[in-house]
Amino acid sequence: MIDFDKFAKYSKAGPRYTSYPTAPEFHESFTCKSYEDVLATQDKSRKLSLYFHLPFCRSACYFCGCNVVYTSKEDKKERYIDYLVRELELLSKHLDTSREVIQMHFGGGTPTFFSTAQLERIIGAIKSHFKNFAKDAEISCEIDPRYLTKEQLDVLTCNGFNRVSYGVQDFNDEVQKAIHRIQPYDVTANVVKMAKSAGIKSINMDLIYGLPYQTFETFKETLRLAVSLDPSRLAVFNYAHVPWMKKTMRKIDETTLPLPSVKLAIMRYTIDYLESNGYKMIGMDHFAKPDDELFLAIEKGELHRNFQGYTTKGGADLIGIGLTSIGEGLSHYVQNFKEMDAYENAIDAGVLPVHRGLTLNDDDVLRKAVIMEMMSNFKLNIAGIEQAFGIDFFDYFADAIKALEPFEQEELVVVDRVAKKIFVNTTGTLLIRNIVMPFDAYLQKIPEDKRRFSKTV
Template sequence: MRTVFDRKLIEKYDRPGPRYTSYPPATEFTEQVGAEEYRERLLRSNDRKTPLSLYFHIPFCESGCYYCGCNIIISHRKGIEKPYIERVYKEMDMVSSLLDKERRVEQLHWGGGTPNYLEPEEIKEFMEEIRSRFVFSEDAEVSIEIDPRYATDEQLKTIREVGFNRVSMGLQDLDEKVQRAINRIQPYELMERSMKKLRELGFHSINLDLIYGLPYQTKESFEKTVDKVIELDPDRIAVYSFAYVPWVKPIQKHINPETLPSPEEKLAILEMVIERFQDAGYVYIGMDHFAKPEDELAVAQREGKLWRNFQGYTTRKGVELIGFGATSIGMLYDSYFQNYKTLREYNVAIDEDRLPVFRGYILNEDDFIRREVIMDIMCNLGVSFSRIEETFGINFESYFENELEELKELEKDGLIKVKDRRIDILPVGRLLIRNIAMVFDIHLRSKKELRFSRTI
């Protein structure tokens, strides 16, 4: 199903809203839910015998990109990562001691920061430490984020040898003027060489990240980048909207706001991106993501089995996510937990033999029901009333009487179709799935101000 770009509707519905990597979103987390609750919920999770997904946050970068919104530490001086990694090992000891050793790891992801900040020997040791505490499924999805500017052949070879089978690389924009403005010089030849090396090493899946809305970008300049990306032939592509929030991320103060594209130009860029990648054969999964038709994401969406977690779209619904390292978020079936964001607070907790969790959220029965509906909208582009009823023992029309009434305007605008006890997202509505999902978000109803990025 090809996504349709309707500028008038986008302008009508564009407003702040959650990205729904979880429901409820992280804005609902509270410091009233902390380390002791995390310990109890981890122990209880063993009764479900669900498989695991592990996330490790490696916050170090050799240089700062001015658009960055991540939790990072910039240093050219190697060695500062060692005490941090040792503490992550200690956190693994604490967490793994609470988990049933029979539970298999189906997903592993290293994010950052720049995971390839680590030297080859450190990468080997880190993976050995993980595998000494957890048992992996034979078909585990093992992924890592890489900055190609600092990736050596030896690093890439090591990453493959220790078991990584998926790679995500930041490309952002290939225009030299844009690259200078964001402090990230990364020529096409470097990307071409990196892609070739990764293919030679046998990686199953390669994702490239792009950002639109950066300084000096125009529709014409970014189209050249898009064409080059199509030549590189990645399996997946993520195209993120740049959020200029220097009051939240001070590094963005290096960017002159007068150099940013206008809202109209930014919309034109987005329309071009969607058209060009769809013309090249990629499936628009939704929420910034494109994938080849044979990719697992596209297949899972066609089969109605796609899901979202704090890493974005995933084909492994039902796994429970355990986060390690500063700022990491864990997602158990019935609860969410986040580690301290600053290195200082994280270090203190570990040194005091405490789980480094500082906030979380416990889902109630209504949250479970609404999460299932919202994730079906966000991931699988439709909701079956009967499936929700069978899962939760409710009458859909009665439970969501107000929401179904509110959906009538979206149906009139052609975003959705409500028929045969189903809600289906139409081609015009695919770009506005966040708005559709927001109808079912009861937590938004009490919010006077929405502290989220805009839906487009």
């Protein structure tokens, strides 16, 4: 049992660690030329993971932290596809597009806000450059259930899409009104049925706890309804309230947000409820059924984490395409422009639309390996890290190990100095962001009251 009031003290600003170093460390001195140099020297035997950002939505969901363009105009969508096609042409001059693609993801925005013809055009442009898709490639699309027709789903499945992720957030009427996203249960149930009928076996559903007017009891009902639809995966995210970054979040009355103790109670119940219904916790906020590849990966300790969440497709270079997309390699991150004008201007000038990025130093690469392993698999093979990087772990990370002592005393973490392993127990997983923060060299340089991240609890 958790003493929720005591655990509420861990509610502090901290990164979500979809990357390390985190995005605030990216800088504009990493230029288009920097990225071209990276692409020219990449190991061509490494696989590719492709991410396409399709940014348009009809209206704002107040909880959303994504980079979104609100429109109802078809000409804006057509214009964006024109530039996406041109970006692909520019990219193909610097990237060996014959490399094997093992993963492709459409994110947004609302990818299915594009028509069937527009989706066909986008996919056709991609396949004209990237022809070497692995037979078992994971090809996925984020979908707002309010914007999906059978015809659109047919386009996706006919082009090899084998995974969909439905945004649900919460089934409660009052919560839906507060976040400006009215989505009746029947709408979600219909698109889940549609995907299953189309033969898609991997169906994810996104829920968010920490939203306005949520209570322990209302979220219990949301979980019950979600499980009744039998998705193969569930992602249950802690709402990241960052109104200084996202203006639409300022429309949320902060006095209606649940307290950290309530959020902890919700998450503890979520873990118990989903595990009692056949799901296993995967990483920080994902759950999967025993026959899902994520479940099998964590059993083997082979789970990986990238900007799209948890994946089994490790060892690939991530190529981000489209407005604000992020790419990642062994020792770099790169991000496209966030503003449409800047994105278009770069492509008009005949250069890749790189806004900023980062070249990782040796310390970055080491800390990234430690943080991502713990975020993914809730454990760390210290001996393996020592062998891979030629360090004495307990000497190199003396400060971090010292900072873990309170978590050890709370019996959330075991640091086995003899077996050279770190284990995070089930309760500790609720605080995994806090637990890996001591290994973040950049974060330690920022006073706690100056850290501009969402709350960890």
